[in-house]
Structure formats: C-alpha cells, structure tokens
Amino acid sequence: MDATAAPLPGQDAAHPDGQYGAAAKWFHWVTVGLMAIALPTGFVIKFITGEADGAYKMAFYAIHESAGLTILFAALARILWKWRNPAPPHPAELPPMMRTAATATHHGLYALLIAQPILGFLATNAWGFPMQGRTAYLGFIDLPKFMEASTGLANVLSWAHTIGGYLFLLLLAVHIAAAIFHHAIRKDGTLMRML
Numbered sequence: 137m138d139a140t141a142a143p144l145p146g147q148d149a150a151h152p153d154g155q156y157g158a159a160a161k162w163f164h165w166v167t168v169g170l171m172a173i174a175l176p177t178g179f180v181i182k183f184i185t186g187e188a189d190g191a192y193k194m195a196f197y198a199i200h201e202s203a204g205l206t207i208l209f210a211a212l213a214r215i216l217w218k219w220r221n222p223a224p225p226h227p228a229e230l231p232p233m234m235r236t237a238a239t240a241t242h243h244g245l246y247a248l249l250i251a252q253p254i255l256g257f258l259a260t261n262a263w264g265f266p267m268q269g270r271t272a273y274l275g276f277i278d279l280p281k282f283m284e285a286s287t288g289l290a291n292v293l294s295w296a297h298t299i300g301g302y303l304f305l306l307l308l309a310v311h312i313a314a315a316i317f318h319h320a321i322r323k324d325g326t327l328m329r330m331l
C-alpha cells in the first residue's frame with residue numbers, strides 16, 4: 137500500500153487493497169444463495185420419476201425456474217449498478233497472469249448468469265410449458281408465453297442449457313479455488329474484499 141496515494145474505495149486496516157461496496161456484496165451473496173438453489177435443483181429434476189400426479193417434480197421445476205429467473209434479474213441489476221459504481225482495482229502487487237485469469241473468470245460467470253436463465257426460460261416455452269400455473273414465477277406470477285411449442289428448438293435450447301450447467305460448475309470451481317488460494321496460500325486479503 138502506497139501511503140501517499142489517494143485512498144482506495146473501502147480501504148481500511150482490515151482491507152489495505154480496498155473492498156467492494158455494500159450493494160456489490162449484497163448482489164454477490166444473494167446470487168450465491170440463489171445459485172445454491174438453482175444448480176442442484178436443475179441437476180436433480182430429471183431423477184424425480186414415478187409420481188402419479190407429478191406434484192413433487194413440478195415443485196422442483198417451480199423452485200428451479202423461479203430461482204433461475206431471479207438470478208437473471210439480479211445479474212442485470214448488478215451489471216447496471218457496476219457500470220455506475222466500478223469495482224475496486226486489482227491489488228497493485230497482483231501478477232498480470234492472475235489479473236487476466238480473474239477478469240476472464242468473472243466475465244465468464246457474468247455471461248453465464250445472463251445466458252443460462254434465458255436459455256432455460258426459452259426452453260420451457262419451446263417445450264410448451266411456459267412459467268404459468270404450477271410453474272408460475274414465484275408461485276403466483278403467470279409469465280406470457282413467448283413462442284409456440286417446437287420440439288426441434290426445445291432440444292437445442294435444452295442441450296445448450298445443459299452445457300451451460302456444466303460450464304457453470306467448471307467456472308465456479310475455478311472461482312472458489314482461486315478465493316481459497318488467495319485467502320489460505322497467498323494470504324493477500326482478496327476474499328476479505330467481498331466479505
């Protein structure tokens with residue numbers, strides 16, 4: 137830390153390289169909570185079989201789709217917020233390779249936070265199951281149907297949504313491993329910037 141330089145956003149004794157603002161932290165941790173719902177429910181749905189009325193499976197769809205769509209809304213609001221309130225810069229001593237890796241991972245995660253719910257949403261429409269009735273948004277908001285059912289398109293959208301799910305797993309593993317690496321091995325305070 138250069139004592140003569142202007143203070144960084146949120147800089148104090150516990151955060152010598154600055155920290156994210158309160159809104160950025162909220163967006164981050166609310167997204168973590170919603171992802172903790174959307175990702176496992178997505179992977180589990182196809183294993184729920186054999187029910188007479190399908191109520192249990194429908195509840196999984198409803199929870200998955202509502203959490204997923206809320207992730208999209210949160211990501212759009214977050215990007216707007218970030219545009220007006222830029223993140224604190226990378227710590228000065230962070231090697232260029234780590235800066236590039238961090239920026240690429242973060243951009244990839246943002247891209248998936250937008251693309252994955254849109255693909256899922258369009259897939260439900262293409263299968264002829266828009267978010268209405270038992271899968272209404274948040275359980276009570278019927279969303280309009282955006283297209284007529286089309287099995288060919290539905291298959292492509294569902295395939296892309298599955299690939300998105302695995303890409304998410306990959307990028308989240310890199311992201312979490314990096315946070316642990318910074319905190320436990322480099323001990324450079326990176327994780328503290330988001331707490």
Ligand code: HEM
Binds near residue numbers: 175208253260
């Ligand atoms: C960031 C948000 C989301 C994530 C991370 C996510 C993730 C996933 C994952 C991992 C799967 C399992 C794929 C597979 O095993 O083939 C899945 C399936 C699915 N998702 Fe999403 N999803 C999200 C948002 C949405 C949204 C917004 C909708 C609809 C409005 C949706 C609808 C579906 C449907 C219909 C399935 C197929 C379930 C089945 O019958 O097997 N998803 N999702």
